[in-house]
Every structure is written in structure tokens, then in C-alpha cells.
Amino acid sequence: MNDTYTPPKVWKWEAQDGGAFTSINRPVAGATHEKVLPVGEHPLQLYSLGTPNGVKVTVMLEELLALGHSGAEYDAWLIKIGDGDQFGSGFVGVNPNSKIPALMDHSTNPPTRVFESGAILMYLAEKFGEFLPTDPSARAECLSWLFWQMGSAPYLGGGFGHFYAYAPTKIQYAIDRFTMEVKRQLDVLDRQLADNRYLCGDDYTIADMAVWPWYGGLVMGWQYDSGEFLDVEIYTNVKRWADETLNREPVRRGRMVNRVRGEPSGQLRERHDAGDFETKTQDKLEAAD
Ligand SMILES: N[C@@H](CCC(=O)N[C@@H](CS)C(=O)NCC(=O)O)C(=O)O
Numbered sequence: 001m002n003d004t005y006t007p008p009k010v011w012k013w014e015a016q017d018g019g020a021f022t023s024i025n026r027p028v029a030g031a032t033h034e035k036v037l038p039v040g041e042h043p044l045q046l047y048s049l050g051t052p053n054g055v056k057v058t059v060m061l062e063e064l065l066a067l068g069h070s071g072a073e074y075d076a077w078l079i080k081i082g083d084g085d086q087f088g089s090g091f092v093g094v095n096p097n098s099k100i101p102a103l104m105d106h107s108t109n110p111p112t113r114v115f116e117s118g119a120i121l122m123y124l125a126e127k128f129g130e131f132l133p134t135d136p137s138a139r140a141e142c143l144s145w146l147f148w149q150m151g152s153a154p155y156l157g158g159g160f161g162h163f164y165a166y167a168p169t170k171i172q173y174a175i176d177r178f179t180m181e182v183k184r185q186l187d188v189l190d191r192q193l194a195d196n197r198y199l200c201g202d203d204y205t206i207a208d209m210a211v212w213p214w215y216g217g218l219v220m221g222w223q224y225d226s227g228e229f230l231d232v233e234i235y236t237n238v239k240r241w242a243d244e245t246l247n248r249e250p251v252r253r254g255r256m257v258n259r260v261r262g263e264p265s266g267q268l269r270e271r272h273d274a275g276d277f278e279t280k281t282q283d284k285l286e287a288a289d
Pocket of ligand 1: 024051052086099116
């Protein structure tokens with residue numbers, strides 16, 4: 001146990017401890033620099049990065065396009081959060097909270113801004129009438145799981161992931177606390193998915209889109225190199241659902257958009273056209289250089 005720190009009376013923003021993200025963490029909001037956001041030709045302009053929160057939205061857009069909703073065509077611009085792009089004035093205008101994903105819908109007059117991935121999923125679901133049941137009870141169940149994700153994932157990312165993978169020192173108290181909670185959350189999902197094909201029943205919904213990038217990714221062993229530590233193999237129903245979801249073609253496509261890690265052939269850093277999946281992946285761009 002580290003018991004050498006006594007908090008001062010008033011916390012001050014001083015030298016940081018060298019953990020991941022220290023260069024972008026600040027105790028104040030607002031823009032740090034002037035930067036106008038680019039706007040492409042499609043009605044929907046997404047400013048994002050291929051993290052679990054970003055993937056939720058690109059999967060939704062690819063699912064809508066796969067159903068034939070041409071109004072869901074979008075430009076996906078890359079926001080490099082490690083470089084502080086989220087603090088540019090244009091981005092802050094779309095999301096005052098300075099976090100990806102952020103969406104502008106230019107098909108409305110005036111254009112509509114939407115931030116928070118759960119709000120973006122709901123906005124798109126209502127706009128296109130897909131992936132969110134209209135029956136009040138089924139809708140309540142779907143929104144319950146959607147908001148479960150919004151409330152739970154910060155314990156996974158900001159709690160477990162931060163202290164297990166990113167913090168400069170391993171603090172057993174913090175790792176124990178958040179591991180306990182993440183395993184409890186996985187058990188919540190495992191029990192729900194024991195009796196349901198998808199989170200809210202037989203149909204794939206925005207709840208699955210929100211939960212899968214975080215908890216599906218965890219049981220796939222993609223998050224924090226923590227699969228063995230969390231013994232993810234025991235959550236067999238979550239694994240079955242995660243595999244089935246990954247087999248959806250729009251999910252595979254959505255995962256590639258704004259992705260900057262992994263195989264170059266799986267990275268479509270910016271997407272402006274459906275054809276970009278064939279011609280603009282990172283392997284092809286690098287070969288053309
Ligand atoms: N609750 C937000 C969380 C968004 C979020 O945490 N985004 C992270 C990347 S996954 C981010 O932009 N971080 C940049 C920063 O904190 O400065 C949502 O679901 O949209």
C-alpha cells in the first residue's frame with residue numbers, strides 16, 4: 001500500500017506524474033487553439049477516432065448504410081486526441097466536453113450538433129427509425145442497456161484500464177477495486193446473454209453497438225492485454241455474443257474507420273466514401289507513397 005501521500009488543503013495543477021495521457025490532461029475545459037473543422041460533402045460529419053467510444057458510431061453508420069439508408073452517408077475525420085485535436089476551437093464547438101466522438105448533422109437547418117456516443121446512437125436511431133424498438137417496454141429495455149454501458153464503461157476504461165495498464169505505478173488497492181467491478185459487470189452481461197441472443201432479446205440494437213466495443217473487445221482479449229488476468233474465458237455467453245457480433249459485415253467495416261493501430265490493411269483513417277474501404281486503407285496509401 002502506498003500511504004506516503006497526504007492531500008494538500010487545496011489541490012493545485014502542478015508537475016504531472018508521467019502516466020499515459022498526462023500531456024493532454026487538464027483541469028479546465030475550453031479550447032486551447034483556434035482550428036476550424038473540415039466539412040465534407042455528406043450530411044453527416046463525424047469527428048472521431050477508432051477507440052471503443054468512436055467505434056460505436058461508425059458501426060451504427062455502417063449498419064444504417066447496409067440497410068440502404070443513403071442519408072447516413074458520412075465523412076469521418078480523424079481527431080488525434082494524443083495531439084490535442086479535441087481542444088481545437090472547432091471541435092469544442094461541436095463537443096464542449098472535448099472528447100470523441102462528435103457529430104454534426106448538416107441535413108437540418110441549422111445543423112445539429114450531437115456529442116456523447118450514447119446520444120449520437122439514439123439520435124441516429126430515431127432519425128432513421130432503426131435499431132431502437134418503438135414498443136415502449138422493448139424501448140425501455142434497450143435504453144436501460146444503453147445507459148448501463150454509459151455508466152459502466154468508465155469503471156472499465158478510466159478505472160481498471162487506467163490503473164492496470166496506464167498508471168506509472170501499480171497500485172494494488174486501485175487494481176483490486178476496479179478488477180472486482182469489471183468482473184461483476186462481465187457477469188451481469190453473461191447472465192443476460194445466457195437467455196438472450198442479443199442484449200435486449202432477438203434483435204440487434206444500439207445497446208449492442210454501445211456495449212460490444214468495450215466488453216466484446218475485453219473478452220476478445222483486445223483491451224489492455226488483460227484477457228488472462230480477468231480470466232475472460234469463463235464468460236462464455238459474452239464470448240458467444242461478441243463473436244456473433246463481429247461476424248456482422250457493418251461491424252467489421254465500422255471497426256476500420258478512424259483506426260490508427262493494428263494491421264495497416266485494417267485501418268481506414270479517414271472515410272469519405274464507401275469505396276474508401278477498397279482503395280484508401282493504410283496499406284494501400286503507404287504502398288502508393
Ligand atoms: N462518455 C463519452 C466518453 C468519450 C471519451 O471518453 N472519449 C475519449 C476517447 S475514447 C476521448 O476523447 N478522450 C480525450 C480526452 O479525454 O482528452 C462518450 O461515450 O462519448
